[in-house]
Amino acid sequence: MDIPSLSDDVTLEQLQLDGSGPVWLQIRRALAQPILNGKWRPGARIPAELDLKEHFQTSRMTVNKAIQSLAAEGLLQRRRKIGTVVSERAQERPVFEIWNxxxxxxxxxxxxxxxxxxxxxxxxxxxxxxxxxxxxxxxxxxxxxxxxxxxxxxxxxxxxxxxxxxxxxxxxxxxxxxxxxxxxxxxxxxxxxxxxxxxxxxxxxxxxxxxxxxxxxxxxxxxxxxxxxxxxxxxxxxxxxxxxxxxxxxxxx
Structure with a gap:
């Protein structure tokens, strides 16, 4: 089985909260932006939940909520024994989704x-x-x-x-x-x-x-x-x- 490489066009340290609204939504936006602008390519792994938890100084449940919402909308995929990766069709999402x-x-x-x-x-x-x-x-x-x-x-x-x-x-x-x-x-x-x-x-x-x-x-x-x-x-x-x-x-x- 091929193991996807970690996304490296945007590092963990570059992911920043914007200070607007609940923390889980800020994390969601921080993760979605490099996916939508192509810096995190389809198939690449995103940082692990524990790493995101430490980086954003929040709970794992908060990080999980952000990731689950992106997975539900097709931006991310959960893969057993591999982790969470960018969906193969992440940039082919429907035109009319509810975004800020x-x-x-x-x-x-x-x-x-x-x-x-x-x-x-x-x-x-x-x-x-x-x-x-x-x-x-x-x-x-x-x-x-x-x-x-x-x-x-x-x-x-x-x-x-x-x-x-x-x-x-x-x-x-x-x-x-x-x-x-x-x-x-x-x-x-x-x-x-x-x-x-x-x-x-x-x-x-x-x-x-x-x-x-x-x-x-x-x-x-x-x-x-x-x-x-x-x-x-x-x-x-x-x-x-x-x-x-x-x-x-x-x-x-």
């Missing part, structure tokens, strides 16, 4: 920024309740925020959150920290749906994205559920000339 926008910006070598535009808890709003497919009496958190890349608008996020499904969201400091990472860390989801569309920027969207009125935008609408309970609906606007989606597929065999 800050990570996407950082992987492009840019500096991430965030600005909250609107925040409101609403109830008895028939239109917004219909968008999330919940009863009219359900409390919803409505948000609009802009994600920045090197000081320029990268993405406009319009989001509805079911407060009953994510009660802690109302205490989250959304003025300074975006909602997505908190939801991923604190609210389980069992199903996600993405819809892609081309839309023209209206006045509000053009102003937020700093593009001319009527500009073509790529819009991704993302819904998540926990069991049968709707959790959130995010409508993500991207300037059409500045954003593209890439996926690689093979025919079914």
């Amino acid at each position: 926008t800050a990570d996407v910006v950082a992987r492009a070598g840019a500096e991430y920024g965030y600005r909250l535009l609107e925040r409101e808890v609403v109830k008895d709003d028939q239109d917004k309740a219909a968008l999330l497919d919940v009863s009219r009496s359900t409390r919803l958190l409505w948000l609009r925020c802009v994600h920045m890349s090197d000081g320029r608008p990268f993405q406009l996020e319009e989001r509805l959150v079911n407060v009953d499904a994510a009660p802690g969201i109302t205490c989250h400091p959304l003025e300074t920290v975006p909602p997505g990472p908190w939801l991923l860390a604190h609210v389980p989801w069992t199903q996600a749906e993405h819809t892609i569309m081309a839309r023209e920027a209206g006045e509000a969207e053009a102003d937020a994205l700093a593009v001319p009125l009527g500009s073509a935008c790529l819009v991704v609408e993302r819904r998540t559920w926990n069991g049968d309970v709707p959790v959130t609906l995010a409508r993500l606007w991207h300037p059409g000339a500045q954003h593209r989606l890439v996926g690689r597929f093979e025919p079914a065999r």
